[in-house]
Amino acid sequence: MANNTRSPLWRKQAVMLVLASALIAGCSGNTGNNNNSAPNTGTPTNSAAPSPGDSSASSEPISLTYWTGLNAFAARSLKEYGESLFYQELEKRTNVKVKFEHPAVGSEAEQFNLLIASGKLPDVIEYNFTTYPGGPEKAISDKVIIPLNDIVEQHAPNLKAYLDANPEMKKEISTDNGTIYAFPALGTGNSNVSSGLVLRKDWLDELGLGVPETIEEWTNVLTQFKEKKGAKTPLTMTLAEFKSERFNGAFGIGIGFYLDGGQVKYGPIEPGYKDYLTQLNAWYKDGLLDPDFATQDGAAKDAKATNGSAGAFPAFIGSAMGKYLTANKDSNPAYDLVAAQHPVLNKGEEPRFFTAAYDYRGENSAGITPANKNAERTAAWLDYLYSEEGNLLKSFGVEGTTYTLEGDYPKYTDLIVNNPDGLSIGDAMAKYLRVSTPSPGFVGDDRYTEQYYSFDQQKHAVKLFNQYYDNLKDTRLPRVTPTVDEGQELSSIMAEVNTYFEEMFMQFVMGAAPIAEFDGYTAQLKKMGIERAIEIYQSAYERYMKR
C-alpha cells in the first residue's frame, strides 16, 4: 500500500540488482548444462534451456522455509528432507539453504488448514492447490500464494521452455484466467496408471483359469478361489480403495464426477451404479468380497494378500506388488502374482474407467507465499529441478553414489537397489532421492520406472494397466477449477452428499439397505443438491475447455 511510495531508492536498486544477478546466473548456466545433457532420454526437458542452478552458487546464500508433507516412506529413515542426499547436494549447487517444516504424516490436509488459519506462512508451500476450497484463484486471493506468471516468464527458463513446448500442459497447470500458481509436479513417461487389480497367478494356473476380464469371469474366479483354494476372503480391499476406480468401470460409470460425451455426470446417481452396487452386494453375500473391508487397514489387507486368505486385490505396482512378491520369496516360492486388465462387462470391450494420475499431478506442487522476500531466487531455485541436470539429481541422485552412467543411461547403484542397510528399493529411494512420489519437477521418468519395478510381473503390470490410458480422455474430468463462490457452494453441498453417499454405499453393499431403495437414495442426493454440484462442474469444465 503505502509501501511503494515510501520505499527508498536503495531498496529499489537492491531489487534490480537481485533481478539482474539472477538473470546473469541464468544465462551463464547454459554452458555448464550442455556438457551433461543426455540426448533423448524420454524426459521432455529442453536441454538447451539455461539452468541457473550450478552457477548461482556464486550468488549470495539465502535460506528458505519450506512446508511440505514428509512422504511416509521417507519418514522411515529421515526426520526431515534436509537430511536427504538430494537436498544436501541441491543446497551445494544452488547456495539456497532450506529449512523444512513437516506436518505430521497422515494429517497433512488438516495441518495445511491450520497453517493458513494461523497466518504465519513459510516461504514455500508444497501442496495440492487444486484441492484448495475455491481453487487456486482463491488461494491467491486469500493471500496464501502469489501468482507466478511474470516470475516464471523471467526467472524460470526451464519451466517456461517446457510449457512453451507443451501448451496442453500449460493449460492444465493454469487457472481459468491463465494464472500460474505453483511449480508443478509434472508426469512424464508412460506410467500414469500405477495401480490396478492383481490376482494369485499360482492359483489361477493350478485351477486352469485364465486371467479374468469380464465381471462374470471375475465372479467365477473368486468362487473357485473360495471353494477350491479355501480362500476366506477371495477379494480383499480397504474402504479407501472403493474410492478408486476398480470395478465400477465395467458398469459404464465413474466413481465420482466423470465425463460422458462432454457432459459431466456423477456416478453414484446413474443407473449403472445400481448394477455396480448389486454386484458388490452379491459378492459380499456370497463371501467373495472381504466382509471386513470397512474396518481393516492397509496392514491387514497386506497380510491377507500374502497369507493365502485372499486371491485377488487392488495393488500398487511398486509398493504393494513388490512387497507381496518379496515377502513370499522364501517361505512360499510358488506364490506368484499377475495383473488383470481393468474389468469390463462384456468380452471385447475396452476399459474406459480406471484410476490414473493426471499428467499434472496436482499434489506436491510448490507455491510461493506472499511472505517470501526472495521470490525470484526461489523461483530460479525451483526451476533448476526442471533442467536436465536438476531432474537427474532429483531422480537419480549423485553420480558415483546413487547412480552410475552406462552410456547415457543412469543406473542406480547398490546403495539404492540392494541397500546395505536392508532398505527396500522404495525406502532407499525415499531416503536419498525424491523420485517415487510427486514433487516439484518431473516425476515418473521411464528410466526410473524400469529400474524401480524390478520383477517381471511388475513390468507386465505397468504395460497392461497403461494399455488403454488414452480412453480416459473421453471419460475423465480434467482438473477443473470452480470459482470462489462456486467452490464454497460446492463444498457445502458435497460435505453432506459425501457423508450420505459413503454411508449408503456401505449399507447397500452390506445389505443393510435393500437395493430396491436405490431410487429413494438418488432422490435424497438430489434433494441435497447434487444436481447443482454437477452444474458447477459442467460450467467449470466448459471454462477449462476455453482456456
Next chain:
Amino acid sequence: MRFIAKDYRRHKYLYFMIAPVILYYFIFHYVPMYGAIIAFKNYRIADGFLGSSWAGFSHFISFFDSYYFWRLLKNTLLLNLYMLLFSFPAPILFALLINEIAGKKFKSMVQTVTYLPHFISMIVICGMITQFVAREGVVTDILVWFGMDRTALLGHPEYFRAVYVISDIWQSVGWGSIIYLAAISGINPELYEAARIDGANRWKQTLHITLPGLAAIITILFILKIGNMLDVGFEKIILLYNPSTYVTADVISTFVYRKGLGGTNEFSYATAIGLFQSAINFMLLLAANRFSKKVSENSLW
C-alpha cells in the same frame, strides 16, 4: 474494592500463587472467545475476524435445517446418556470394592493395573480396541464363544455404543476411582466403630456410612458431567468410526471436525455449531445445579 485491597495486603503471596492460573484462563480461555464472532460471519482467512462480512444467524439455521441435525443430536445425547448410566457409576462401585479389599499388597496391585490404561495415549488405546474387536480379535473370540456370529464389531452400527462405553470404563475406571478413594479415606473412622458396636455388617456400613460420605463429591461430579451432555470426546470417535457406523457414531463434534478441518474449511459453520453446543451445555449445567440445590444440600455454587 477496598475489601480486595485489604485482602491483598494481608494475603499477598496467595495472590501471587493464584495469578498464573487466572492468567492462564484469561489468555487461553477468555481471549480466544472473541474468535467466536465468526459464527455470525462469512469468515474468510484473507479478510480476518473483523473484516469478514456478517452472516447473521444463517449458519445456525442451516445447521438446524441440515439433514443430519436430529441424528447428530440423538447420537450425542444417547452416547452421553449411556456414559452417565454405565461409565459414571463404575468408578464409584470400583472405589467401594477396593475399599473392602483387606490385603494391602493386593490392593495396590489392583489399583496400579487399573490405572494403566489411563496413561496410554488415545491413539494407542484406539488401535488396541480396534484389534480387540476385529474379526479375529480377543473380545470377538469371547463373544463368539457365547454364541455371537463372528464379525468385526466396529463395522456394525448396533455395536458401536457398547464398544465405546465399555472401552471407556476399561480406560478410566481406575483413574476415576482415585477421587472417591480419597473421599472415603476422609470419612471419620469413629463412625464405622460406632456402627460396628451397633451391629452393622460390612454391607450396612457401606450403605449407611461410606455412600453418604461420598454423596457430596458424587453430586458435584454428576453436575459437571451433565454440563457436558453435548460434548463427546471426539478424538476417540474419529479413531473408531467409519462410514458404516455413522448412523450411531456420528456426533456433533465429529461433524464439526469434518466440516471445519476435514477439507471443506467451513470455519464459520463449524464455529456456529460449536457455539450452539456450548450454549446448550451451559444451560444444562445451570439446570442441573439448580435441581441439585433444591433436592439436596450440594451444588457447585
